[in-house]
Amino acid sequence: MSEALAEKRLQELGIELPTPPQPAGSYTRSVRSGNQIFVSGQLPLTAGEMVFSGPVGEGGLSVEDGAEAARLCALNALSILAADAGGLDNVRIVRMTGYVATAGAFAGQAAVMNGASDLMAAVLADAGVHARVAVGVQRLPLDAAVELEVIAEVNG
Amino acid sequence: MSEALAEKRLQELGIELPTPPQPAGSYTRSVRSGNQIFVSGQLPLTAGEMVFSGPVGEGGLSVEDGAEAARLCALNALSILAADAGGLDNVRIVRMTGYVATAGAFAGQAAVMNGASDLMAAVLADAGVHARVAVGVQRLPLDAAVELEVIAEVNG
Amino acid sequence: MSEALAEKRLQELGIELPTPPQPAGSYTRSVRSGNQIFVSGQLPLTAGEMVFSGPVGEGGLSVEDGAEAARLCALNALSILAADAGGLDNVRIVRMTGYVATAGAFAGQAAVMNGASDLMAAVLADAGVHARVAVGVQRLPLDAAVELEVIAEVNG
Numbered sequence: 001m002s003e004a005l006a007e008k009r010l011q012e013l014g015i016e017l018p019t020p021p022q023p024a025g026s027y028t029r030s031v032r033s034g035n036q037i038f039v040s041g042q043l044p045l046t047a048g049e050m051v052f053s054g055p056v057g058e059g060g061l062s063v064e065d066g067a068e069a070a071r072l073c074a075l076n077a078l079s080i081l082a083a084d085a086g087g088l089d090n091v092r093i094v095r096m097t098g099y100v101a102t103a104g105a106f107a108g109q110a111a112v113m114n115g116a117s118d119l120m121a122a123v124l125a126d127a128g129v130h131a132r133v134a135v136g137v138q139r140l141p142l143d144a145a146v147e148l149e150v151i152a153e154v155n156g
Numbered sequence: 157m158s159e160a161l162a163e164k165r166l167q168e169l170g171i172e173l174p175t176p177p178q179p180a181g182s183y184t185r186s187v188r189s190g191n192q193i194f195v196s197g198q199l200p201l202t203a204g205e206m207v208f209s210g211p212v213g214e215g216g217l218s219v220e221d222g223a224e225a226a227r228l229c230a231l232n233a234l235s236i237l238a239a240d241a242g243g244l245d246n247v248r249i250v251r252m253t254g255y256v257a258t259a260g261a262f263a264g265q266a267a268v269m270n271g272a273s274d275l276m277a278a279v280l281a282d283a284g285v286h287a288r289v290a291v292g293v294q295r296l297p298l299d300a301a302v303e304l305e306v307i308a309e310v311n312g
Numbered sequence: 313m314s315e316a317l318a319e320k321r322l323q324e325l326g327i328e329l330p331t332p333p334q335p336a337g338s339y340t341r342s343v344r345s346g347n348q349i350f351v352s353g354q355l356p357l358t359a360g361e362m363v364f365s366g367p368v369g370e371g372g373l374s375v376e377d378g379a380e381a382a383r384l385c386a387l388n389a390l391s392i393l394a395a396d397a398g399g400l401d402n403v404r405i406v407r408m409t410g411y412v413a414t415a416g417a418f419a420g421q422a423a424v425m426n427g428a429s430d431l432m433a434a435v436l437a438d439a440g441v442h443a444r445v446a447v448g449v450q451r452l453p454l455d456a457a458v459e460l461e462v463i464a465e466v467n468g
Contacts, residue, residue, distance in 0.1 A: 025425060057295075104295075263453060270337045287341070
């Protein structure tokens with residue numbers, strides 16, 4: 001996929017990539033190993049503020065809110081990949097793991113994570129199709145509703 | 157290991173690989189990156205039906221049920237590797253992460269995950285010996301008892 | 313970083329690497345794939361005994377205890393890398409995932425994981441700077457307070 005294509009898709013989708021979020025601890029936002037790039041866990045932050053807090057499910061956020069939270073995580077991951085991989089045209093998503101803060105017996109983590117997966121497909125087309133893991137956890141840093149880990153491949 | 161060996165072991169164990177399960181969302185069942193293959197999170201499904209539901213431990217499934225669930229996850233992962241890596245003779249298991257839906261203070265996730273680890277060793281012998289992570293989570297997609305992520309290496 | 317440097321830092325920090333812990337199940341402590349090395353999930357064990365048990369947060373361990381537990385996990389991971397990668401001078405930390413056993417709504421997993429991240433930076437300097445994921449889970453094997461997964465790169 002040429003850079004023009006990724007850029008064009010973002011424009012068509014009305015998406016402006018955010019500034020890459022800063023790490024919340026003693027680590028860095030991404031590390032490259034060979035032609036893989038490991039992106040640190042992304043939270044549903046916009047301009048440094050948590051947009052979706054607390055668990056999804058029983059008495060908590062709706063599946064729709066969760067999916068929007070996952071989409072924000074993915075947007076932040078894309079902003080890091082764009083900055084650290086020399087543009088999104090060089091990037092193929094390999095594997096995403098979604099940790100969904102989960103209340104009670106809520107078992108719709110796959111639907112929540114589709115918010116992230118769909119964004120990757122929309123922006124990167126075939127290069128956005130990934131292997132995926134979705135799990136429901138007790139709680140997340142800064143009380144985030146979702147945390148997303150991305151492993152991507154950089155070509156070029 | 158030659159293909160004959162993996163096939164032969166499966167026969168000796170009386171194991172027939174299932175049809176590779178379909179993803180439950182907007183993603184694909186495996187992605188290859190270099191000579192690594194990342195398999196999407198596998199659930200204890202047989203022919204599309206959840207065989208072991210709900211958490212393991214206090215008031216939930218037994219450790220034995222959990223281990224059998226983990227074994228089913230591993231069987232599904234093997235079916236995907238056999239299909240997507242050109243046969244199991246080319247495959248070495250690198251790392252497995254087992255997410256065990258956990259009730260209360262249950263802390264036997266290692267025993268649960270041995271169900272998956274033992275199957276890999278039985279089918280792939282030395283090529284089935286892997287690094288491993290086992291954790292106890294709140295809940296899993298489709299209320300699965302266990303979810304298994306596999307990273308393997310493909311040679312050839 | 314030359315081997316002398318890593319050794320020297322350990323001495324300056326007054327740290328003696330422990331004997332690499334044995335796996336608690338049917339797997340091995342690390343696997344190499346290409347120039348990556350995957351270390352199995354490490355627990356806060358010292359000489360085979362669990363030092364920090366149970367969840368962190370509401371009614372459980374303090375953040376400080378959790379950070380010390382994460383540091384012990386990292387120390388065990390370093391002992392494995394030193395043994396299996398031919399010395400720490402060859403090692404660069406790529407990605408760490410910290411699973412923090414979490415009570416109630418505790419959301420300080422990043423502060424807990426800094427215990428592990430800070431140790432890596434202290435011992436390996438630039439080669440210890442990693443991508444990171446921190447999540448709060450229901451429970452961990454052997455009732456550990458923290459479990460740490462490390463992916464490192466071996467050069468040489």
